[in-house]
Amino acid sequence: MKRVKIAIIGASGYTGLELLRLLLTHPHAELVCVTSRQNAGRSIAELFPRFSGATAAELTFITPDAESVAATGAEVAFLALPHGVAAGYASSLLEKGLRVIDLSADFRLEDPEVYKEFYDADHPAPELLKEAVYALPEVHREAIQQARLIASPGCYPTSVSLPLIPLLKEKLIDPATIVTCSMSGVSGAGRKADLSLIFCECNESLRAYGIPKHRHLSEIEQELSKAAEEKVYLSFTPHLVPVHNGIHTTSSARLIGEPEAVQAALEQAYGEEYFVRLLGKGGCPDTKNVTRTNFIDIGWNYDPRTCRVLLLSAEDNLGKGAGSQAVQSFNLICGFSETAGLQNF
Amino acid sequence: MKRVKIAIIGASGYTGLELLRLLLTHPHAELVCVTSRQNAGRSIAELFPRFSGATAAELTFITPDAESVAATGAEVAFLALPHGVAAGYASSLLEKGLRVIDLSADFRLEDPEVYKEFYDADHPAPELLKEAVYALPEVHREAIQQARLIASPGCYPTSVSLPLIPLLKEKLIDPATIVTCSMSGVSGAGRKADLSLIFCECNESLRAYGIPKHRHLSEIEQELSKAAEEKVYLSFTPHLVPVHNGIHTTSSARLIGEPEAVQAALEQAYGEEYFVRLLGKGGCPDTKNVTRTNFIDIGWNYDPRTCRVLLLSAEDNLGKGAGSQAVQSFNLICGFSETAGLQNF
Amino acid sequence: MKRVKIAIIGASGYTGLELLRLLLTHPHAELVCVTSRQNAGRSIAELFPRFSGATAAELTFITPDAESVAATGAEVAFLALPHGVAAGYASSLLEKGLRVIDLSADFRLEDPEVYKEFYDADHPAPELLKEAVYALPEVHREAIQQARLIASPGCYPTSVSLPLIPLLKEKLIDPATIVTCSMSGVSGAGRKADLSLIFCECNESLRAYGIPKHRHLSEIEQELSKAAEEKVYLSFTPHLVPVHNGIHTTSSARLIGEPEAVQAALEQAYGEEYFVRLLGKGGCPDTKNVTRTNFIDIGWNYDPRTCRVLLLSAEDNLGKGAGSQAVQSFNLICGFSETAGLQNF
Amino acid sequence: MKRVKIAIIGASGYTGLELLRLLLTHPHAELVCVTSRQNAGRSIAELFPRFSGATAAELTFITPDAESVAATGAEVAFLALPHGVAAGYASSLLEKGLRVIDLSADFRLEDPEVYKEFYDADHPAPELLKEAVYALPEVHREAIQQARLIASPGCYPTSVSLPLIPLLKEKLIDPATIVTCSMSGVSGAGRKADLSLIFCECNESLRAYGIPKHRHLSEIEQELSKAAEEKVYLSFTPHLVPVHNGIHTTSSARLIGEPEAVQAALEQAYGEEYFVRLLGKGGCPDTKNVTRTNFIDIGWNYDPRTCRVLLLSAEDNLGKGAGSQAVQSFNLICGFSETAGLQNF
Known part of the structure; x- marks a missing residue:
């Protein structure tokens, strides 16, 4: 070959x-x-x-x-x-x-x-x-x-965009209400001699950074806007957590329409995709299942008390990201x- | 004595x-x-x-x-x-x-x-x-x-409620738009022989759990509702991350009024409190600064692109929590x- | 095929x-x-x-x-x-x-x-x-x-025996003076709900266990005795350390003969072996280079002050082990x- | 006061x-x-x-x-x-x-x-x-x-010397046969921007370093020699492991005399010492019990198969160390x- x-x-x-x-x-x-x-x-x-x-x-x-x-x-x-x-x-x-x-x-x-x-x-x-x-x-x-x-694409953009795009395309969520929190392993910060990255500064540490306007927002919003066919602005908060690799992203937005349509939209978009694994309603992806692979695992949920759809994704920031x-x-x-x-x- | x-x-x-x-x-x-x-x-x-x-x-x-x-x-x-x-x-x-x-x-x-x-x-x-x-x-x-x-109070409720209460009391945020993501160390799950808690299942793992209606929501919403003088429903997603102890909470909500009022409200509420350390606008609390103490560190930010206030807090789930x-x-x-x-x- | x-x-x-x-x-x-x-x-x-x-x-x-x-x-x-x-x-x-x-x-x-x-x-x-x-x-x-x-073979036996066998075969070390310390990742203890294995008991913890007569001694001594053509007894101390996988073993014994012969013996035994990587004199193997592979990395050193040869090996306890x-x-x-x-x- | x-x-x-x-x-x-x-x-x-x-x-x-x-x-x-x-x-x-x-x-x-x-x-x-x-x-x-x-004193010297000194003073072990392996948390390497110390290089990594003649040998040997009333040379191998703080040391040497005398010697030396906790024969100290304290925990064992005494100690490298x-x-x-x-x- x-x-x-x-x-x-x-x-x-x-x-x-x-x-x-x-x-x-x-x-x-x-x-x-x-x-x-x-x-x-x-x-x-x-x-x-x-x-x-x-x-x-x-x-x-x-x-x-x-x-x-x-x-x-x-x-x-x-x-x-x-x-x-x-x-x-x-x-x-x-x-x-x-x-x-x-x-x-x-x-x-x-x-x-x-x-x-x-x-x-x-x-x-x-x-x-x-x-x-x-x-x-x-x-x-x-x-x-x-x-x-x-x-x-960047690591955060992949983890944020893939779950949201199908729902925006199908007009299932209100773009003005999207809120995203991501957690990233330390390898995302690069292989460089930086005091804030040494073991004793990262181990047993949880912190947000790069807010409120992380650079990756630019490409996330570009892709989400295309999907939504309108300008989308996102509230995005990345966090640094003590794992080597892996990104977990939790996004939520107000649902428009029926919760059942969420699963349908995800399946229509990714049902045939090898590298997107849909965990269904109630599924909680775990980065330890995707590290060192090209998979992104996506689960979702619906909270009737706040009328918000929850989208959860896990990928390897160095892999699919x-x-x-x-x-x-x-x-x-x-x-x-x-x-x-x-x-x- | x-x-x-x-x-x-x-x-x-x-x-x-x-x-x-x-x-x-x-x-x-x-x-x-x-x-x-x-x-x-x-x-x-x-x-x-x-x-x-x-x-x-x-x-x-x-x-x-x-x-x-x-x-x-x-x-x-x-x-x-x-x-x-x-x-x-x-x-x-x-x-x-x-x-x-x-x-x-x-x-x-x-x-x-x-x-x-x-x-x-x-x-x-x-x-x-x-x-x-x-x-x-x-x-x-x-x-x-x-x-x-x-x-x-519970560990999540302390970390979620303390930053939000002053803003709700002062009507600075829209209670219907609050979205909260928390990350907790594994000690929060208790000292018990449970397969999902053993080292190899938690180390190098990031995952959400207990969604969309974690039990702690009940007390969070009770306290926030009192502060807001109206019934508050919260979108709350807890995550399990590989640290021993510590909770980091990121909440956001639509601002009503001026960003400057946020700092004023926090200072009025906690300026004299020994165990609440205000990091100010742009401050990013880190759990490693509060582990094994009774402190809760609170920072905040404002995102003019989405008109949302960001509230960040760090505490020890076994300590202040x-x-x-x-x-x-x-x-x-x-x-x-x-x-x-x-x-x- | x-x-x-x-x-x-x-x-x-x-x-x-x-x-x-x-x-x-x-x-x-x-x-x-x-x-x-x-x-x-x-x-x-x-x-x-x-x-x-x-x-x-x-x-x-x-x-x-x-x-x-x-x-x-x-x-x-x-x-x-x-x-x-x-x-x-x-x-x-x-x-x-x-x-x-x-x-x-x-x-x-x-x-x-x-x-x-x-x-x-x-x-x-x-x-x-x-x-x-x-x-x-x-x-x-x-x-x-x-x-x-x-x-x-067992995980410890592989990591201990492979470096020692060539030196015993060549009569380069005194079998009565071998002392071995190993460190193992937590996966070596198995996937079971055991209080001593949960994250908060293993993270930030270093401890020996199974001394002075760990079960794996039996097969280690069997193989070393064959190589030495005499009964070998080993002082072996395993330790549990907070990594997922990996075993690092440090053995030492009194040299008989010339230090140069050590490298020659290792090369003769493993020079053509794909899965044994010889790091040479001064080489310090690191488990992070062998995790999820079938490699065992071996380095060595000689301490003229104590006349002892040091043998260092790193493997994945779930892999080569x-x-x-x-x-x-x-x-x-x-x-x-x-x-x-x-x-x- | x-x-x-x-x-x-x-x-x-x-x-x-x-x-x-x-x-x-x-x-x-x-x-x-x-x-x-x-x-x-x-x-x-x-x-x-x-x-x-x-x-x-x-x-x-x-x-x-x-x-x-x-x-x-x-x-x-x-x-x-x-x-x-x-x-x-x-x-x-x-x-x-x-x-x-x-x-x-x-x-x-x-x-x-x-x-x-x-x-x-x-x-x-x-x-x-x-x-x-x-x-x-x-x-x-x-x-x-x-x-x-x-x-x-240095961190390694404290953890190595305290257990050995009483046995050397009482002539219970042969000084020429001492072999020591230590494991240290990453804080021991200092708070400095060094590529080899960043999280992704230390996490999930086990490695020896500084062999065969680590600088701390000089003071260890000085103190052991005083105790033994003869010049002592030590085989000492330090290892870097992914914990924040803590040193675990395992030493062994050939016993001279009766195993019972070991406990007696330790008790005579440290029975009244507040900061030395004797765990007795079979005791396995764990660094997680001493982190952030001034305690050093010492356990020991005897291996009749090799006639070696095992001495195990745990301290905080930043604390007692x-x-x-x-x-x-x-x-x-x-x-x-x-x-x-x-x-x-």
């Missing part, structure tokens, strides 16, 4: 690590290039001893420049870089004929003004925004299949089975 | 353990009786080796019956028993002249019908409801000082300094 | 769960039978929602009896049962023509008297002991390939590639 | 934090000075919100120089500084008439050559070594009471009750 040559640009963080984990054993991928400015010259196995023994584990990190990446023969590049930095690489690599799957925020927003509002900087490559596809496969599968530039969802898009753009390399439990 | 003789009825769970921790070193308390049906005959130090060396650590657990408890000379009894069971003991001990601080739910609800609705049983001692005082000291201090029967708050009431009914035995950090 | 029909007997514990995780996606295995007395009638996905979506996840647990197991067409049975119970099933299933991979202790000891000494009971099927093969693949590969009855090592033996007895289904990271 | 004015020099790490926790509420201490180069100008409550509400929580960190410290009227200074840095401050503060309790390694070794060997630098103030007292109160109480310069032990010495040099401010559980 054909193997596509791939590069991972910025492979030394936790998203890079998860991409490595998946792509080192992907049946249709051949890893030919990994970059890391800080770790240039070291091998994958040296930086991440977990991978010692994998076929490509002796591959050496190189400094990221488009010329060198293209020289490796890579056909698809995954970018696991900070926002603002990714756009430049995307641009150069596209020029060199690679397809690009960007896991940063750089191409997720259609409107450069919104980018500026939320990221405090002019968009670094606005000319590419039109062609980029926001890659929630369960929502935009067809567009992804044709794309040259993939904007893989980052690395494995990007691999799902990779499978789509390459014409592979959508589950290739992702049937791990 | 006078020492009051006290008994802890049901001292072998985590609430009992926290009461022991506080009362074994309380300057005005003399522990004369601990009960535990299962552990009768064992000493405190045997069951909880942590306490070995404390003055009363060699005290032996006895079977709980009112006669024996009264015979120890106890003047005040703390009840750390399951709901439904506590009421009977409260009744007998009051008859024998003890004052009772009940940490169960039995006397928290004024209306026995609400008890029946939420606890699926007839109230075991409705005749005592009128005299019981719901013991949030920062809200009902004067009533507590006179009380013979204290109903010490149970044991230390009960000790605070003990100090009040005995006329001691309210902070006696509670100035630990 | 041929698929072998397999059964997992006793699939509701953590070892069963790990076997399911590996065998549900094993390229040459077809899961046709899972048993659990307690969970008969429930599906795999119902008991372990993590597996929902896997091909055989809708398979239903049946009560374990040899007749019914054989009726499913199973050719190989994995036994994840308590010691004492496993032997009876092994016996019946062998009679029905299945090959048996037993993960309990029942067939690990060659001498039924040692079984009696360590397990306080007569061996339940001594007639099978001669044919059973102690399945450390890196040590007894050829015997495993021919075996009908596999005794898959149980489930994946059993799958490695499965691959061997079926003639598959030894790494089939085990190249996950 | 008289209060002694105290300063904490270097109060922004975890040892400083624990000293603050204890000294902010100590009945005979008045905190008049805290220093932190990095946090000068900020208040204690600002840096450590946990302490907000404590009497001295509004005290402001100043830059550490002896002149300014002395100007605050401080009579006793606790130094929670890195080794090499502490000695200079000790020297200047002693000159200004303060008594000094140093928690660094600078004055723990009697021989400057050993300091050089283990710390790779000339001793910064060798002239003070003669007067410094190694402050294990249970071993050197009388010398401490007279001291002007206290060298408070650092902060609270320093406070115990403070009580001794000031003539207070040895347990003053330390009877917390």
Whole structure:
């Protein structure tokens, strides 16, 4: 079976690590290039001893420049870089004929003004925004299949949007009443030496952060607005909790219509989707069932006392919220089975 | 200085353990009786080796019956028993002249019908409801000082009600729009051999539970309704997260009036309160700052995009949410300094 | 490619769960039978929602009896049962023509008297002991390939024996001076409702247990004695620490000869072994690099001040210490590639 | 009751934090000075919100120089500084008439050559070594009471030495056969932004480090040698495990004489000591019983198969291993009750 040559640009963080984990054993991928400015010259196995023994584990990190990446023969590049930095690489690599799957925020927003509002900087490559596809496969599968530039969604946006979109599309909830609380594992904050992230500051600690206007709100609202066909504003509170990986999201909104319609809408949207597991009314997803997978588990409930629908979701922030969802898009753009390399439990 | 003789009825769970921790070193308390049906005959130090060396650590657990408890000379009894069971003991001990601080739910609800609705049983001692005082000291201090029967509030209710009450009293938020998400440490589920509570089921796990009508809603809504002077229904979602102790609560509601009034209302209510620490606008409380204390930290924010006020609180579910708050009431009914035995950090 | 029909007997514990995780996606295995007395009638996905979506996840647990197991067409049975119970099933299933991979202790000891000494009971099927093969693949590969009855080693024994065997074979250490300390994750204690295993009793807790004569000593000493060609007694102290899975073992013993010979002995024994990763002198293995894999990482050091060799190993107690090592033996007895289904990271 | 004015020099790490926790509420201490180069100008409550509400929580960190410290009227200074840095401050503060309790390694070794060997630098103030007292109160109480310069022991040394000293003194074990394995919580590594200390690198990780010649060996061997009246070399392996605080130490050595003598020796040494809790033969100490206290729990066992005595100890690395032990010495040099401010559980 054909193997596509791939590069991972910025492979030394936790998203890079998860991409490595998946792509080192992907049946249709051949890893030919990994970059890391800080770790240039070291091998994958040296930086991440977990991978010692994998076929490509002796591959050496190189400094990221488009010329060198293209020289490796890579056909698809995954970018696991900070926002603002990714756009430049995307641009150069596209020029060199690679397809690009960007896991940063750089191409997720259609409107450069919104980018500026939320990221405090002019968009670094606005000319590419039109062609980029926001890659929630369960929502935009067809567009992804044709794309040259993939904007893989953020971790919170995936966990928040997937449950809400079907209800908004079916006008089952009042968009003005949505309130969302999420809890994220610490890996979501990145692999960096930061005092607030050390074990003794995170263990036995529960705290909100990034309120009231977390950057991920921009793409959440973009997607929810499209589904609702009206501008949606969301009350969103993320929390940091002491787990390695995993995001749990609880959203609620006022129901319009009958509670039964909720299950129907979810089933219509996701009944055939392999990676969305519907737990039904009363189902309470648990992150421990989805860690290291590409699944998102969704349960719901209805509270007649407040007339609110509750939507609960669990995913792995590094998985369906980052690395494995990007691999799902990779499978789509390459014409592979959508589950290739992702049937791990 | 006078020492009051006290008994802890049901001292072998985590609430009992926290009461022991506080009362074994309380300057005005003399522990004369601990009960535990299962552990009768064992000493405190045997069951909880942590306490070995404390003055009363060699005290032996006895079977709980009112006669024996009264015979120890106890003047005040703390009840750390399951709901439904506590009421009977409260009744007998009051008859024998003890004052009772009940940490169960039995006397928290004024209306026995609400008890029946939420606890699926007839109230075991409705005749005592009128005299019981719901013991949030920062809200009902004067009533507590006179009380013979204290109903010490639940862990979630304390964390949810304290931030919301001042805003409801001042009509600063729309009661119909309150949405609350809480996260609790595992000790909140009790000290019991339950498969769902073992380490490997809780560690690296995030999950909601008890929705949409957790039992604690009953007392939360009772207190919020009093503050709002209208019936309040709450959307409340508790979550279980892998910390030992601590509750973090995030509530939001539509603001009525000016954001500035929020800080003013909180300050008016709690500016002079030692155990409520106001972090101000933008403050994000962290449970790691309140564990093993009687403090509740409260921060808030305003989101002009959704016109919602955010209220964030952090407390120890075993502390301000149970044991230390009960000790605070003990100090009040005995006329001691309210902070006696509670100035630990 | 041929698929072998397999059964997992006793699939509701953590070892069963790990076997399911590996065998549900094993390229040459077809899961046709899972048993659990307690969970008969429930599906795999119902008991372990993590597996929902896997091909055989809708398979239903049946009560374990040899007749019914054989009726499913199973050719190989994995036994994840308590010691004492496993032997009876092994016996019946062998009679029905299945090959048996037993993960309990029942067939690990060659001498039924040692079984009696360590397990306080007569061996339940001594007639099978001669044919059973102690399945450390890196040590007894050829015997495993021919075996009908596999005794898959315990978690501590694997982590302790693999590093020590080469040094004992080469007479590089004094067997009378071996001292071993191990730390194990809580999953090693099993999936059971036990007060000492609940989150709040294990989290933030470090403790030794099972000393001075842990049951696993029996098989460790059997294997070390074979390697040393003399009776070896070991000082072994296991500790319980708050991680989900993983075992770290530190052994030391007085060196005989030159420090350089240590590395040579390890390389000679394991240089070609895929699942043993040698970290060399100074290497400090970390369980986080081996969790959910079949790898064991081994580092060593020499302390000239005490003339002791230090051997450090890290494995997953559910992986190389149980489930994946059993799958490695499965691959061997079926003639598959030894790494089939085990190249996950 | 008289209060002694105290300063904490270097109060922004975890040892400083624990000293603050204890000294902010100590009945005979008045905190008049805290220093932190990095946090000068900020208040204690600002840096450590946990302490907000404590009497001295509004005290402001100043830059550490002896002149300014002395100007605050401080009579006793606790130094929670890195080794090499502490000695200079000790020297200047002693000159200004303060008594000094140093928690660094600078004055723990009697021989400057050993300091050089283990710390790779000339001793910064060798002239003070003669007067410094190694402050294990249970071993050197009388010398401490007279001291002007206290060298408070390290966390590992306390946990290793206290159990071994009585057996060495009584010649009950062979010093040449001692093997020690310790496990430490992550706070032992300090409060610093270091990639290897972030949550995702420590959580679910078990690893040895600092072998074969950890710096703490120097003071352990010094104290053990004194007890044994011969030079003792130790095989010592420390491990990092995912708890916040706590050290568990397992030592073993060949018994000389009768097992019964072990308990007798421990009782003779510590039977009257409040802060040493003897769990007896078969006792397995658990760090969760000693965290945030000044207790060290000691259990032991004898393994007739290997003729080795096992000694198990549990302490809080920040407590008996650092902060609270320093406070115990403070009580001794000031003539207070040895347990003053330390009877917390």
